[in-house]
Amino acid sequence: MNSYAKRFxxxxxxxxxxxxxxxxxxxxxxxxxxxxxxLLVAIAHTLTIE
Structure with missing residues (x-):
């Protein structure tokens, strides 16, 4: 994945x-x-985007 796609x-x-x-x-x-x-919000966000 290119850097722009990661940032997006x-x-x-x-x-x-x-x-x-x-x-x-x-x-x-x-x-x-x-x-x-x-950290809690990041975990919650990660679980909801997949």
Whole structure:
């Protein structure tokens, strides 16, 4: 897969993280809690795209 195609597939994930429902930009979690939340969202997103 070329680099553009990889980037194109990542863009929807970042949109979901920011404004597409998870709203991580306005999340008040910090440190380990924030990292755990991001990991959980990334796993959930990965499971739903396949």
């Amino acid at each position: 597939s990542i863009e929807p994930m970042f949109r979901d993280f920011k404004t597409g429902g998870y709203n991580l930009e306005n999340c008040r979690a910090t440190g380990q809690r924030f990292l755990a939340l991001v």
